[in-house]
Amino acid sequence: MAKNDLISGSIWDEYSNQVVNRMNSPQHQGEITEERAKELGTKLIVADFGAESCGDAVRLYWAVNEKTDVIEESKFKSFGCGTAIASSDVMAELCVGKTVDEAVKITNIDVEKALRDNPDTPAVPPQKMHCSVMAYDVIKKAASEYKGVDMESFETEVIVCECARVSLGTLQEVIKINDLTTVEQITDFTKAGAFCKSCVKPGGHEEMEHYLVDILTDTRSQMEESKMKDAADASESGELTFDKMTLVQRIKAIDSVLDEDIRPMLLMDGGNMEIIDIKENIPHYDLYIRYLGSCSGCSSGSTGTLYAIESVLQQKIDENLRVLPI
């Protein structure tokens, strides 16, 4: 939230002139009949995408030259808002003169860019970016009808954010490499979730197969798991350093030093000590301990004995360990 977000209701003000003009008088709306396709010596392809009950639907007509696979004519009909109609209009225009294989490569981002008045200013506000996605989907549908294949065969990766076209693989990689912990960070890095927000979490505008919140949780737990696995492997080979240890490994490591070097001395005087907690206090590790038996009242517990414990642990485990009696 910031100054520009405090007054709502400005969606239409943010449309480019291209969007406005194409909504007011679309150039490629219409239909191609069987007769017309025959007249052109082409094959008629009709593809539908979306549904009125979902608030957005489009029908795309192509007249395709079967010898060259070139789309000679392209028209649309649309049930949707201004952005949906303007996007469909550009989409139909971009198809003309392309082969079916080339047309499949047109994405919703190409459609949005073609609607810009100025290359640096988005043609529509973020919430409306989603309306151009259908223009992309219907092309795949038309191509699948022409080629007699499944629509999914055109998609080589799993797209999580349709508006910004960010794939599951990219998201997982970005989270891992940059050690991201919040959805806001993911959006900053990838733009995923910056537009219609449907992919952020369940309950948004559209139901999705994957949500950023789940991808984040799953990827983080994968990261934790692999961190643990690394720690276990390193421990086996004896290469594990304190900073890479899990909490349990840290406790065990400290306890074993205590058993070997410290406790025998304390026991001789009728005392002992226990570990209460270990906290990371970058760059230090704070070890909270409690003295037991005769140690608990001993004045040296906060001076000589304490220094001895600390220096042994620093020497044998990690120089950043600090010991704090409670």
Added chain:
Amino acid sequence: MMEVYLDNNATTMVDPKVFEEMKPFFCDIYGNPNSLHKFGAGTHPKMVEALDFLYEGINAADEDDIIITGNATESINTVIKGIWVDEILNGNKNHIITSEVEHPATTAACKFLETQGVKVTYLPVNEEGVLESSSIRDAITEETALVTIMWANNETGKIFPIKEIGLICKTTGVAFHSDATQAIGKFPVDVQDCNLDYISFSAHKFHGPKGIGGLYVKKGSALTPLLNGGEQMGGHRAGTVDVASMVGMGWAMHLATSKMALAYEENHVSKLRDKLETAILELPETIVIGGKGNRTPNTTLISFRGVEGESMLWDLNQNGVGASTGSACASEDLEANPVMNAFGSDSELAHTGVRFSLSRFNTEEQIDYAIEVVQNAVKRLRALSSSYAYAPESHKSAL
């Protein structure tokens, strides 16, 4: 190009008479009403007059309170959160009853209370968009602290059986609040006759200024205030009163709830609404969502098959006509409208509804123009609609 405003359920024009009454309170009579000197005291006569108008407008008894607030949203939050503090956190109740079609002020406040462990029942409306009072009776339990139901729905104009619900609440001893935002000025509102403990309203829905609202509180039903601070409004709502707006709200209430004004609404505004509606219904495949019965006189919610609501608004706007839609795409947050969903989420109605809401300032000439604009828009948008599109015989429609 003629400009026709048909979105009076969103907000209304300030009545010029109201504006006249407000003017002196900016540069002449600007004292703080709580001050002892004559600058402060000088505001009192017109504030008292405003209260008289407000009490008269909803038939409140002198011993009851009408607290001046910032808007209906604040009034509603004051009731819901006040009940939460007094009856739930510091009492032995834990349940609130409301409907699925309330304004977000109510729904969002209830959703918030749910995060705090309060049980909330959201009652559905029937196929005509009306809540049946028997469903309230069935939902009330020993734990119920509050029933909060809107008097008239903002999208459909449907009027809810507030008097019947009031009787049920009275006999079961449950506090009853109604969001009367869309009711005042549309038909008579009588808080005593309907056994209400609280009602909320805002001035800008009945030709008063924005930024001022009211909360009726029946004697003995006072709640912990939402705003803490000074002793304004008898300690029930802190903060210096916007005197100009309060005076404006009083006059707006007076002008909107007089016998004459309500008769004009019932006979004349409804006639214009019906003229618009009848002309639109002559177009094929158009329906009034929820049907024509039991509505506020100024509202009609119409579905145009094959025309997405926002694209319809676009065409109307291009031609100077302002209306609104409950469809998902038009609202900034892209969330589907619960009122539309209440009629069935599978239905295409959810995305083809356009709401026209009139006021006493609309003229017949404006309505004639609006009819023409609507007819042209429907023609153009259906011509490019996939719902009416050609398909070869071999094509199986997937739309």
